[in-house]
Amino acid sequence: MTIESMDMARGRLPRNPRPRARRLSAILRQMASDRSRERISIRDIFETMGDRAIGALMLVFALPNLVPTPPGTSAILGAPLLFLAAQLTFGLKPWLPKVIADRSMRREDFEAIISRIHRKLAFAERMLKPRLSVLVEPPAEYLSGFLCLVMAIILTLPIPLGNMLPALAICLFSFGILGRDGLFVILGVIAAGLSATVVGGMVYGIIKAAAFVIANWFA
Incomplete structure (x- = not known):
């Protein structure tokens, strides 16, 4: 006799299993x-x-930056990321200004975008599982939010191809938050460190080149 049948014999109703959260790919x-x-x-x-909502929207805004985009796109997509990452940093309730929240697109255009990213998104979600939970709970979650905020600031800077690594870091953090998967948070920290190193080197190179040009101009 199973536990469920024993419970029914004692006049108890079997307990329903806890429903699993639906995947973002399926919802989109x-x-x-x-x-x-x-x-x-x-x-x-x-x-x-x-x-x-915070993890889902950060992922939605970060994903397009993983590929080369027209100039100015990263600044547009980075603005909502700044709001969301700041809220995650301070443990605030998710909120977006009306001017951002009311932005929309035709359903057909949205469907075309989802059809292109669905397989990759679903593949990444299949790799998620609850582990290293201490890394996706406060106060560690606030640190993830701070690193996402730094990455969002870098993403908005007008640096050629400087948006890909910060966007990758934000995506990894977002996957970790959505799937309660601390391993993805660790990968996000690694990507954030790499991004800061690469972008910092690029900024240093640009400043050094500009200083050289100015010095020779007035020589």
Whole structure:
């Protein structure tokens, strides 16, 4: 006799297993295929994700920066990341200004984007599992937020191809937050350190080159 049948014999109802949180890839795909919507806004994603909104939206805004984008794109996508990362740093409730939350796109355009990233997003999600939980809980979570804030600041700087590594770091942190996976947080810390080193070297090189040009101009 199983435990469930013994409980029923004693007049008890079997306990329902705790439902698993739905994956971001599945939620985005469902929203994209919802033909009752004409447009998909950031607010729609924000409200659908609930208490996972910060991790989900940081991932949504960081992912496009993993590939070369037109000049100015990283600054546009980086602004919401600054808000979200700052809130994560200080343990604040997720919130976005109305001017950002109400930004939207046609459902068809949103569906096209999701169809391109869905496989990669789903693959990464399959690798997630709860582990090293101390790294995805306060106060360690606040440190992740601070590092994401630094990466978001770097991402908004007008540095050629300087947005990819910071975006990768933010994506790794976001996956860690969404999946409660401390391993991805560790990978995010490594990517953030690499990003700071590379971008710092690029900035130093630009400043040194500018100083050389100025020095020769007035020589």
